Amino acid sequence: MSADxxxxxxxxxxxxxxxxxxPPVRDLFAxxxxxxxxxxxxxxxxRLLATGHRLAGRKIGLTSPAVQRQLGVDQPDFGALLSDMxxxxxxxxxxxxxxxxxxxxxxxxxxxxxxxxxxxxxxxxRAATAFFCPALEIVDSRIAGWDIxxxxxxxxxxxxxxxxxxxxxxALDVEPAEVEMQLHRGAELVSQGxxxxxLGDPLNAAAWLATTLAQRGDPLRAGDVVLTGALGxxxxxxxxxxxxxxxxxxxxxRISFATEGNAS
Numbered sequence: 001m002s003a004d005x006x007x008x009x010x011x012x013x014x015x016x017x018x019x020x021x022x023p024p025v026r027d028l029f030a031x032x033x034x035x036x037x038x039x040x041x042x043x044x045x046x047r048l049l050a051t052g053h054r055l056a057g058r059k060i061g062l063t064s065p066a067v068q069r070q071l072g073v074d075q076p077d078f079g080a081l082l083s084d085m086x087x088x089x090x091x092x093x094x095x096x097x098x099x100x101x102x103x104x105x106x107x108x109x110x111x112x113x114x115x116x117x118x119x120x121x122x123x124x125x126r127a128a129t130a131f132f133c134p135a136l137e138i139v140d141s142r143i144a145g146w147d148i149x150x151x152x153x154x155x156x157x158x159x160x161x162x163x164x165x166x167x168x169x170x171a172l173d174v175e176p177a178e179v180e181m182q183l184h185r186g187a188e189l190v191s192q193g194x195x196x197x198x199l200g201d202p203l204n205a206a207a208w209l210a211t212t213l214a215q216r217g218d219p220l221r222a223g224d225v226v227l228t229g230a231l232g233x234x235x236x237x238x239x240x241x242x243x244x245x246x247x248x249x250x251x252x253x254r255i256s257f258a259t260e261g262n263a264s
Contacts, residue, residue, distance in 0.1 A: 002036070004028040004029060004036070005040050006043070008040045008155055009044050009047075011025055012040070012044060012142045012155060012156055015143075016099075019096065021099055021142055021143060021144035022143065022144065023144060024147050024149070024152045025143070025151070025152055025155050026149050026151040026152050034150065034154055036151070037150070037151045037154035037155040038154055040155035041079065041157050044157065045157065048082060053083065054082065055083075056081045056082055056083045056085070056086060056224070056225050057081040057111075057220075057224035057225030057226055057227070058078050058079065058080060058209060058213065058227070059078065059137065059158055059226075060077070060205045060206070060208070060228055061077045061079065061153065061159065062075070062076045062077050063076050063198045063229030063230060064198075064229075064230060064233075072150070073150045075208075076199065076205060077153065077154050077158050078158055078212065078213070079154075079158025079159070079160040080157060080160070081227065085160065085162050085163055086162070086165070087163070087164045087255060088164070089165065089254060090255070090256075092257070092258050093138065093258060095257075095259065097162070098138065098140040098161050098162065099142060100141050100146060101138050101140050101162075102139050102234040102236050103183070103185075103235050104136070104183075104191070104230035104231075104235070105136055105137075105181050105183045105191065105231055105232060105253075106135050106136075106181075106229055106230050106231055107135065107176050107198075107228050107247065107250065108134075108163075108165055108225055108226065109125070109131070109132060109171075109202075109206055109228060110129070110130050110131040110133065110223075110225055110226075111128050111129060111220060111221065112128060113130075113222050114220065114222050115210040115214070115219055115220040115221075116214055116219045118211060118214045118215055119211055120207045120210035120211045120214065122204055122207050124207065124210070125203050125207050126171060128220075128222075129206075130171060131170060132169050132174045132176065133165040133166050133168050133169070133253075134166035134167075134245055134250040134251050135165050135166065135253060136243060136245055136253050136254075136255050137160075137230070138162040138163065138255070139161050139234060140159060140161030141156060141159050143156060163225075164253055164254075165225070165253065166245075166252060166253030167251055169249075169250055174249050175195075175249070176195045176202040176228070177194075177200065177201035177202070177203070178196075178248075179194065179195040179247050179248050179249055179250060180192075180194050180248045181195075181245060181246070182246050183232060183235065183243060183244070184243065184244045184245075185235060185242070186242055190235045191233050191234070191235050192232050193231040193232030194231065198229040198230065198231055199229065203228075206226050206228050239257055239258060240258075241257045242257070243255050
């Protein structure tokens with residue numbers, strides 16, 4: 001593993017630990033070097049797992065064609081979900097927990113069987129999924145001002161922050177591509193979309209992830225949570241905000257942000 005991978009990992013880990021965002025890390029690597037970016041992500045994830053953190057699943061990012069065009073990429077990315085990233089439905093994000101939070105609504109899968117690949121289909125994903133949940137992902141960036149390219153966000157664990165799951169629904173009852181989502185901040189509608197806004201179908205996004213991870217020798221396993229990607233634009237969050245997402249056929253999920261000085 002190169003010295004630049006270690007340097008980028010240290011910059012991001014220090015930013016997370018101190019609460020002070022760092023400059024972009026992309027200049028340490030050749031343009032578009034995703035292998036190096038994933039090596040940075042893997043190094044910091046392994047460091048956390050070695051200190052007692054537990055892997056809870058994976059998240060998929062860059063599922064929106066508009067965002068892909070903005071960053072000049074033609075594929076999604078992924079990051080690790082750790083168990084301490086999970087917050088209770090209708091819970092509170094403590095003040096200072098995140099650096100630059102933004103909220104997006106999506107569908108989460110809870111797997112009931114392994115997805116070993118190597119060429120997973122939508123049918124494979126559906127067969128392996130035990131439950132669907134409405135979910136909020138609270139993304140964050142350790143890069144100052146969200147000044148990111150694909151290399152920066154991949155290295156930064158796909159800009160992962162926290163996540164919230166609503167009530168689980170058995171997979172047979174839901175067609176993810178057909179759902180409609182509305183995200184409110186207080187009483188204001190701030191984001192909306194459909195299941196088809198996530199790579200055409202959240203199950204398609206999950207099939208991409210399962211195949212990609214299987215090819216890397218780290219397949220999805222029974223019990224994993226999979227955040228399949230945003231169904232609408234992400235929205236910046238501020239202290240005191242309350243977000244509620246409603247996803248048809250799945251229900252709702254809610255999170256509050258503590259006011260400054262309130263750590264819980």
